[in-house]
Amino acid sequence: MAAGRRAAVLLLLVLLAGGLLLSAAPGDPGALRLRGVGLLWWYAALVAPLVALAVAVPVLAAPSAGPTPSVAFWVSPVVPAAVAARVFDGAAEAPVVVLAAAVAPLLALLVARAPAAPPGVAARLATAAGAALVLGAGLSVLAEAGVLLGLPRAAVVAGALACAAAPALAPRAPAAGARQLALGLGTLGVVASVAAVGLGAGAAPWAAWRDVASRPALTFDARSxxxxxxxxxxxxxxxxxxxxxxxxxxxxxxxxxxxxxxxxxxxxxxxxxxxxxxxxxxxxxxxxxxxFEAGKRVPTAPASGVAWADPPGRASWGTAARTTGVALTLLGGALALVPPAGARGAARAAGGAGLVVGLVLAAACLGVFGVRAAPELAIGAAPLAAPLELPALVLGARWGRAWAVAGVLALVLLLAAAAGALAGPATGAARRRGGLALRLGVLAGAAATGLWPGGDPWRTGLLGLGLAASAGVAPRLGGGGPRAALAGTLAGALVFAALAVAAPWLPAWAQALGAYPALAAAPLGWAASRGGRVAAAEQG
The missing domain is CATH 2.60.120.10 (Jelly Rolls)
Structure with missing residues (x-):
């Protein structure tokens, strides 16, 4: 790895670690207000992502950078929907989710190398399963958005899957062009929809955040x-x-x-x-x-604006473990799912990085606008679906529905772009024997996940990212030969599956491991691979 690329990777890791430390530091210094907005939010949702982008773009755009992967792997609709929903809910880990979702794909692009060592069969299967879950979570988000528009869930999933299959199964060159076009149009569509909501609300994101944080209670408005x-x-x-x-x-x-x-x-x-x-x-x-009764507290919302902005216990050990778990899952999943490098120009690489960071920040703004306008949107809504109702509420029935339809179409384009990119890491290489069958398996798994009723797309997406991180990238980082990598993959996958299944029965002190199994599975997968490497060296 060149010195400039290595320095950029180190700085991005420092930025991510800074967000974790600011979130978990004793005394909660992240709650300090600068111009009415919390210090942690300024850092995680504006300063750190923009600094990361400013650092990564020159490295990716340098003539000596070589082939660069497509960033489209990170734009499955579950990513912006989860960012918006976590911000809307006032989750303790929400600022770190925004930061990690913006920084993780940049780190993955910087770390990705060409040519890459071909992964083993077990690692390819685990990564394919992770890709299917991530795409399936995106399909679930689209299905819920379609239901809000009065469309049948199965019809929405079928239509979105058809759009996703086209770039995923097309020949390499046409697929790359279609993926890039879908990425650009989809991102611009989401950003435009959020901008329309902001104009309709009559407030900038930081002003909306300040307004919510100053409320003594989040209540039902008389006009709601x-x-x-x-x-x-x-x-x-x-x-x-x-x-x-x-x-x-x-x-x-x-x-x-x-x-x-x-x-x-x-x-x-x-x-x-x-x-x-x-x-x-x-x-x-x-x-x-x-x-409901006007002026009363919304039962699904935090008790007050302060509790939404700075949740109590954010600096506790349990919350710190959960925050670390979500950051590790997002980062590890990005490193595992980043596609093989292709012949992409420097300008496209830099533009793609800017698009994905803009998408994440726009989703965070949507969450802020949502809780300001109608904190009751979460009542009876499917997971991650509450912010999707916002355009119709803020912009009125006629224009709001038009913008909602535009937003759903933008999410369909993002799903198509993500499917085309995720076919790369899922199959290891587009022309390798069995690659087409594995890509079809990924799409079939995504369809089954999207049609499954009552699922939580956020949980499903985390499972996909965590599985790919634990059984795909962690053993690879441990080094060693095929046997060591296989041992790491099996260890990571088995521990991950055990924790995911046992999550409802884990004691309170281990709840973070159930929510984010990669927190334990990824280090164990790395350790098993590393141990196999050491054992092989001693035998040799």
């Missing part, structure tokens, strides 16, 4: 559709109320309320109300139509 016309519940949900609240049923049905440990069932007609007390839990089935 959930208060005026009521909200239709898309997915079964249970709401926990911290204060007295009057909920009105607008559709007949059975409503279940849990008062402490005592469950109650009420058969309500349209117009009947439930008087809920602090501590009550209301279970709502899909299809329920209810109206």
């Amino acid at each position: 559709p959930a208060v005026v016309a009521g909200r239709v519940i898309g997915s079964p949900t249970t709401l926990a109320f911290g204060e007295a609240h009057r909920v009105t049923a607008l559709r007949p049905g059975v409503y279940r309320v849990t008062d402490g440990a005592r469950p109650h069932e009420w058969r309500l007609r349209s117009g009947d109300t439930l008087e809920l007390r602090p501590g009550d839990r209301l279970a709502l089935d899909a299809g329920a139509h209810v109206r």
Whole structure:
């Protein structure tokens, strides 16, 4: 690796580590305000990504850089949707998710080398499975977006999969051109949609963040559709109320309320109300139509703007472990899924890097605009789907639907670009024997994942990235011959699968390992490969 490239990689790692340290430092220095916005948010969502881009682009664009992979592997719709949703929810790890999602693909492009050593069969299969899960998570996001527009889920998945299969199965040269075009148009479409929402909201992202963070409580606005016309519940949900609240049923049905440990069932007609007390839990089935009370706290939102901006316990050991886990998963997944280098020009490489960073930052802005305009969008919404409802709410029914359709079409283009790029690492090489069969397997696995009802695309995407990191890239970093790499791949895959399956039953201190199995599986995969290398050296 050339000195300039090595220095750029080191600086990007330092930027990522800085975000982790600022998030987990005792005393929570990231909560300090600069012009009303938290220091951690300035760093993670603006300064560090732009510095990383400024460092990476000259290296990627240098005439001596050689062939550069396509950055399209990182634009599966699950990436921008997850960034927007984590910011919208006020998750403790949200700033690090933004930072890692912006920096990880740049690091992968810098580290990728050509020619690369061909991976073993086991590593190729594990990486293919990871690619299928990432693409399937993107299909799930598109399916939920289609449902919001009134389209059948299966039809949306079928149409999106057809668009994704074209660049994934096409010959190399036409596929590269189509992938680049889809990447550019899709990214610009998402950015334009977010810009339209920002103009409709009448606030810059930092002003919107400052407004939300200053609110004593996140409440139902009197003009909110959930208060005026009521909200239709898309997915079964249970709401926990911290204060007295009057909920009105607008559709007949059975409503279940849990008062402490005592469950109650009420058969309500349209117009009947439930008087809920602090501590009550209301279970709502899909299809329920209810109206909420203006001025009351949103039960799915953080307690206040401060709790959204700076969640309590962000500097705790448990939160620090989860934050480290998500950063490791995103970084390792990017290193594993980056496609083989191709004959790409310097200008295209630099432009692609700028597009993917812009996509991530636009998604973060969408999350901020969403929680400012309507924190209740998460009620009864499918995972990651809440911010997708924002255009219709902010821009009005007519223009909002038009921009929502444009945003969905942009996500379809991003999925097509990602599918074309992910076919590379999934198969090891486009012309290798069995490569076509493996690419078809990736697309079939993605289709099955996208059609699976009730899944969480964020969890699915993390599983795909984590599996590829643990069984694909970690053993490769350990070095050694084919046997050592196979040992590392098997160790990483088995530990990852065991932790993922056992996640619901893990004790509280190990919850981070269940949420992000790569936190343990990737180091063990590396150690097994490294141990095999040392053993082979001693025998030799």
